[in-house]
Amino acid sequence: MPELQRLRADHAPALLAFERENRAWFARTISDRGDAYFADFPARHQALLTYQDEGTDHFHVLVADDATTILGRFNLLDITDGQAELGFRMAESATGRGLATEAAQAVCHLAATDYALTSLRAQANLDNLASHAVLTRVGFTVTGETVLRNGRAGRRYVKELKGGATGTAGATGL
Structure with a gap:
């Protein structure tokens, strides 16, 4: 069973492999990260861990049964006043099996309980139907606001959270 894990330093090789192997796939519906992302990956990964330690962001990876392959990333970004993206x-x-919905639901639960957040925002490009479906399934609602994401039209979502701090985030089996 895939497991949602908080990002750690030892995830770096598998995360880089995930990004490289899926680069063309991602570019179909979201902006390409660019060559500099891959060239500077070690420093970028360390910076993400620093942001996480500072509490400004929380990063998670969905790890396959083999415990070495990353199937997805689920991040809570720009935390301010109990809100995050x-x-x-x-x-x-890994698409088409409900894993994204399960992992997104788990991250929403962590956001409410372990990170004490009160609301989440999200956005998806208009042509990214899978992301729209995931967001709707986990309880996000469309705000009606259209946004531009790297030159592409997108839709904004919001989700109010209920819960309270219960502990620290760790691994969550799906």
């Missing part, structure tokens, strides 16, 4: 991406090989 949810961002996620799934490997092409």
Whole structure:
């Protein structure tokens, strides 16, 4: 059973492989990260861990049964005043099985309980139907606001959270 894990330093090789292997797949519906992302990956990964330690962001990876392959990323970004932006991406090989919905639901639960957040925002490009479906399934509602994401039209979502701090985030089996 895939497991949602908080991002750690030792995830770096598998995360880089995930990004490289799915680069063309991601570029179909979201902006390409660019060559610099891959060239500077070690420093970028360390910066993400620093942001996480500072509490400004929380990063998670969905790890396959083999415990070494990353199937997806689920991030809570730009935490301010109890709010954060949810961002996620799934490997092409992991789509169509409900894993993105399950992992997004788990991250929403962590946001409410472990991170004491009160609401989440998200956005998806208009042509990214899978992301729209995931957001709707986990309880996000469309705000009616159209946004531009790297030159592409997108739709904004919001989700109010209920819960309270219960502990620290760790691994969550799906």
